[in-house]
Amino acid sequence: GAGVSQSPSNKVTEKGKDVELRCDPISGHTALYWYRQSLGQGLEFLIYFQGNSAPDKSGLPSDRFSAERTGGSVSTLTIQRTQQEDSAVYLCASRTSGGMTPQETQYFGPGTRLLVL
Amino acid sequence: AQSVTQLGSHVSVSEGALVLLRCNYSSSVPPYLFWYVQYPNQGLQLLLKYTSAATLVKGINGFEAEFKKSETSFHLTKPSAHMSDAAEYFCAVSWSNTGKLIFGQGTTLQVKP
Numbered sequence: 001g002a003g004v005s006q007s008p009s010n011k012v013t014e015k016g017k018d019v020e021l022r023c024d025p026i027s028g029h030t031a032l033y034w035y036r037q038s039l040g041q042g043l044e045f046l047i048y049f050q051g052n053s054a055p056d057k058s059g060l061p062s063d064r065f066s067a068e069r070t071g072g073s074v075s076t077l078t079i080q081r082t083q084q085e086d087s088a089v090y091l092c093a094s095r096t097s098g099g100m101t102p103q104e105t106q107y108f109g110p111g112t113r114l115l116v117l
Numbered sequence: 118a119q120s121v122t123q124l125g126s127h128v129s130v131s132e133g134a135l136v137l138l139r140c141n142y143s144s145s146v147p148p149y150l151f152w153y154v155q156y157p158n159q160g161l162q163l164l165l166k167y168t169s170a171a172t173l174v175k176g177i178n179g180f181e182a183e184f185k186k187s188e189t190s191f192h193l194t195k196p197s198a199h200m201s202d203a204a205e206y207f208c209a210v211s212w213s214n215t216g217k218l219i220f221g222q223g224t225t226l227q228v229k230p
Binding site: 004031033035042043044045048050056059091093095103104105106107108109110111 | 149151153158159160161162163166168169207209211215216217218219220221222223
C-alpha cells in the first residue's frame with residue numbers, strides 16, 4: 001500500500017522567504033509527527049498531531065515554525081522568514097493511533113530536503 | 118534529561134563479519150526502544166523494536182538486538198555483514214505516551230568487500 005509521502009522532495013529558497021512543506025500520511029493513520037534531520041543537531045522531534053487534540057509543539061525551535069493538519073489527514077509545516085540554519089531534511093511520520101501506545105511503529109516519509117541560501 | 122547515545126559515529130566491517138552497533142539510554146525507567154535504518158536519500162525504515170515482550174528482539178534483514186536493563190543498552194547485531202547493509206542506523210527511544218521519538222546521533226555502517 002501507499003506509504004507516507006512528502007512534497008516537495010527538494011526545496012531551495014532564499015533567506016527570508018517563507019516555505020511550506022507538505023506531508024500525506026498513510027490513510028487511516030491518526031497520529032502524525034514532524035522531525036528535522038540536520039548535520040549539527042541530528043534527528044529531532046518538532047511537532048505531533050493526534051486526531052482533534054491540541055498538537056504537541058514542544059519541539060518547534062522558534063515561532064517562525066508552525067504546522068497544521070487539515071481534516072485529520074494532510075499536514076503542512078510552514079517556516080517563515082527562513083534562515084540558513086533551517087537547512088535540513090524535514091521528515092514526516094505517521095502511525096495508526098495515538099496516545100498510550102508509544103510502542104507502535106512510526107512510518108516515515110522520504111523527507112523534504114530544504115536548502116536556504 | 119533523558120537521552121540516547123550511540124557509541125561510534127562510523128563503524129567499518131568486512132563483508133561476512135559480525136556487525137555490532139551500540140545504543141545506550143539514560144534513565145532508570147526503561148523506554149520503548151527502536152532501531153531504524155536510513156539508506157541514502159530515503160526515509161527511515163524500522164528494523165526492530167523492543168516493547169517488553171522479550172529481551173532478544175529479531176528484526177528484518179537478519180538483524181537482532183538485546184535489551185539489557187542492567188546496562189541500559191539495546192545494541193544491534195548481525196552475525197554476517199552484507200554489502201547491502203551499508204547505511205546509517207539510528208537508535209531511538211520513547212518515554213512519552215505520545216510516542217515521540219528521541220534519536221541517537223546515528224552510526225554509519227561501512228561494509229568492505
